[in-house]
Amino acid sequence: MxxxxxxxxxxxxxxxxxxxxxxxxxxxxxxxxxxxxxLPCIGNACPVCALPLPSSAGGAACGRCRGRPPFAATRAAYLYAPPLDRLVQELKFAGRLGHARLLGELLVAHLEAVGTPPPEMVIPVPLHPRRLRMRGYNQARELARPVARWLDAPLCAHAARRLRDTAAQSGLDAAARRRNVRGAFEVDAGVAGRRVALVDDVVTTGNTVTELARELVAAGAERVEVWCLARAPGP
Ligand SMILES: [Zn+2]
Ligand SMILES: [Zn+2]
Incomplete structure (x- = not known):
């Protein structure tokens, strides 16, 4: 009252x-x-990694996901494109933490629309401690916080850690990008047997979430989904 x-x-x-x-x-x-x-909607997309695909692909997975990625599905609310990209960049680089409320709400609306079952752990993609000190906050965690609250699921922000401050992915070729994130994370043993949702603001190449999901599965996670506000149209 x-x-x-x-x-x-x-x-x-x-x-x-x-x-x-x-x-x-x-x-x-x-x-x-x-x-x-x-807001830029994603039309036809790979059901596993949410990569936008031509409508002629139907509901088929993209070439990369036919190789069995460690996550079961990617829930991406929108395409990473104007005008949404401005809000993501302001959240990420300009300290506009208040944006997380709307962006989290948009992600939850998408999750509810597709009927995703609630996970047992919501884990934001971690920043390296040095990057966290420089920025002062982790935008993925800011986004994950309202999402976990609305879904009444536990936010487990410390269940994964970034061990290496990986170089920016842009400017690297595909193989170098994969190498760049290899062994970059460690996860808690408490993920064993759990259904986990990994939250990030934007999925670009998918290498970061793939590597973190691989660690989660190796630690015994039962199922991993990737949840992101926006999916880049291509690597
Ligand atoms: Zn895919
Ligand atoms: Zn308006």
Missing amino acids: VNRCINNIQFALFPPRCLLCGGRGDGPRDLCHACADA
Whole structure:
């Protein structure tokens, strides 16, 4: 009751504003109707890694996923493209942590639309401690926090650690990108027998989440899904 009163007062004093155009938000959302309609949807995609594919591919997996990746599915809410990419970059590089509420809500809406069963552990892709100190926060964790809360699933932010501060993936060829993340993570034994959702803001090549999922499976995780707000259209 008290919470509802506080929410009503907050709503009256600070009505939600669309983070993209600055207009009035749609209900309690920080996004208006028109901007929500303009978000870049993924059409046909690989059912395992969410890589966008031509519609002629039907529901078939992409070439890479026919080699049995360590995760069962990738749930990507949108394509990594304008205007959504601006919000992701502001969350990641400009300290706009308030964006995580809307972006988490968009991811949850997608998860509910596809009917994903709730996991037993929600694990954000970790940053290396040095990178975390420089940035001050992990954007994947900021995104995972509201997602775990809405789904009533445990957020296990310390169940995975990044051991190496891997070089940026851009500018490397495919083989170098895979080598770049090899052995980059360690995970807790507590993941054994659990259904895990790995959360990241954007999946680009998929090498990072593949490597972390491989460690989780090696530690005995029963099932791993990758959840991301946005999927890049290609490596
Ligand atoms: Zn708007
Ligand atoms: Zn695939």
